[in-house]
Each structure stands twice: as C-alpha cells, then as structure tokens.
Amino acid sequence: MKRVLIVTGGGDCPGLNAVIRAVVKRASQEKDWEVLGSIQGFNGILWEPTELKVLDNEAVAGIHFQGGTIIETTNKGGPFAWPVKNNDGTWSSVDRSDEMIRKIKYMGIDAVINIGGDGSQQISQALYEKGLNVIGVPKTIDNDLTSTDSTFGFQTAVEIATDAVDKLVTTAASHNRVFVVEVMGRYAGWIALNAAVAGGAEVCLIPEFPYDIEIVKSALEKRFKRGRGFAVMVVSEGAKPKGGEMVYEKSDEVGYENLRLGGIGRKLIKELKSLGFEPDMRETVLGHLQRGGVPIAYDRVLSAQFGVKAFEMALKGDFGKMVAYRHPYFVSVPLKEATSHPNLVTLDNALVKTAKGLGISLGIEMPEKLK
Secondary structure, three states: OEEEEEEEOOOOOOOHHHHHHHHHHHHOOOOOEEEEEEOOOOHHHHOOOOOEEEOOOOOOOOOOOOOOOOOOOOOOOOOOOEEEEOOOOOEEEEOOHHHHHHHHHHOOOOEEEEEEOHHHHHHHHHHHHOOOOEEEEEEOOOOOEOOOOOOEOHHHHHHHHHHHHHHHHHHHHHHOEEEEEEEOOOOOOHHHHHHHHHHOOOEEEOOOOOEOHHHHHHHHHOOEEOOEEOEEEEEEOOOOEOOOOOOEEEOOOOOOOOEEEOOHHHHHHHHHHHOOOOOEEEEEEOHHHHOOOOOOHHHHHHHHHHHHHHHHHHHHOOOOEEEEEEOOEEEEEEHHHHOOOEOOOOOOOHHHHHHHHHOOEOOOOOOOOOO
C-alpha cells in the first residue's frame, strides 16, 4: 500500500476542502493508495503522539462546498522554526525538518501534497532539497503566487469584497458619505483592484503604487457638489503613502512571524481630514470575512482540478514541483520557479488600464499612455 500525505498550511482559504476531496476521489481510483491528512499543517507529524487523519471517500463526502479545512491549518512555527520555550520563559525556535522527514519516511509515506501559499511553498522547496517527495498546490486569497494564472480562494475573496462595496454604495449615497473599504492582500493589490472595478469604486489604493494623498483628495472632491455626493474607496491593507510605510504591528503570538497589517483605512480618513476634506467618512474593515465561508463555483472547480492534477503528479513521481493553472492547461512547474518572485500588480496590467479607462483613481499620476 502506498501513502500520500496532505498538508494544509498558512491562512485558511475557500476551496481547501475541495482540493482535499479531489485528491481522495482521484486516489480512490487506484487500488494501492491510501490518503492521510496531517492535522494543523506539519504539526500533526511533529507532535508526539502523531496526529493524522485517514482521508477516504466517507471522510470527504460533501465537504467540497465547506469553507476552511477539515484537517485544520496553522501559520505559526513549522518544521524549520519549531517554537521552544526556554527555562527563563522566553521563546526560541529549532529546526526539526530532518527529524520530520525521517518520521514521514518511517511511516511509509511516499508523497506529500502541501497546499499553501508562498511561505508554504518555500517550505516545500526546502523540504524537497532535503530529500522529501513533495508536491505543492497554490493556495492564497492574495493571488500573489507567480507561475500560475490564478490561485484558488482568490475569486471568492473578490466576490466577498465586491458584495461589501455594493452594499456600501447605497448607504454612502443615502448619507452623502465616503466609505473606505479595507481589504486583505498583504503586499499584492489584486483583491482591491478587482473589487474596485467590479464594485464601481472611485478610488483604489494598492501596495504596488504608493499613493499621493493630495491626488486622493482631489479625486474624492470631484464626487461632491455643495456638500452633497458620495464615494467608495477600496484600499488594500498593505497600501502606503509615497515615502511612507504600511500600517502594521508586530505580533506577540508565539511562532507567528508575519507582520499584522491593518489600519490603513482609519489612517487615510485622518490624513484627508487634516487636509481639509469636509464630507463625512467611515471605514469598513472586512478582515477575515474574506477567508471564510462557502467557495464560489469557480474556486470549487479550480480546487478540484488542482487536487486531481496533484495526485497524478504523485503517481508519476513528479516531485519538487507545484501545480499551476496556465489557461487552459494544468501543468507542473518547479517549486523554485514558483517562489522566485511574487505576482504583483504592474502599471502595464490590463486591469490597471481598465481602471484608468473607468476613471478610478489609484492615488498616483497615471501615464497618459500605458503600454
């Protein structure tokens, strides 16, 4: 009997369960394969006692439309930075990757399918370099993984953000207000830009283009006459002013190394008020609403295709690679290539051109002619 281990790491994402189900469904067509799931990322392997879950057709029945992941996830610690509490009460980390790989091989696991974003796939690459048979599946609502046209969960996050913009348009118009909608995305502006275009926002600020607050103010003022009017701004959590920094705080959670972004919406309101912008303003932070809930049909289909392809890569021994969607095909690309640089919004992107054509301000001086 051969074994494949599924791991879901990093932040949760709509479509995770659909990938898990697809791997199990495809594996069930082979007579000599068993599918296991590691609880909370690689923690299930590293814990003593080990905590794994047998994933068969019964275990995955009906989970394709459920949000989250039935094997849980974590974005703290990991095999290369396992948190250890020192005698003085402080925390440090140790590398347990070699120990984990030995344990995986001892358990007769022939392949590992690691479902995660950029950080998770960097871990996949490092583990592959140490001899682990690993395959990556691109998961992130931020859509910031290169080498794939899209990551699952992204379109659901955009749908949630767009729905929020739609709802805020009517209350903004009723009260002659500006609403600042703060969305996720970390260092990539894909969610914000798509939601702004889909929702008809007047301003969209993203991390890739540091904004000029005077340009933002000017764009909003055009929406008001004699104090009456309304506007909606969609702002990525990683947006920052020219010459400034993102709004963030460092986490005190053990094992969590990422900066905690958030607060740019409130900061923008303060900046605009200090410049004399008079209309009433409110901010709405969507936060983790974008990560949870039912994945839309597009993400369920994409997840299913990723899961089937990942298992077929395991059958072929196509390790050290990540599944990628390159319309209309699903291919495998080296993990090293997939994590070489992030997928960020550029000025020559088609959606940026569309935003310009719609009159959406990105808080910058837009070139007259975009390539």
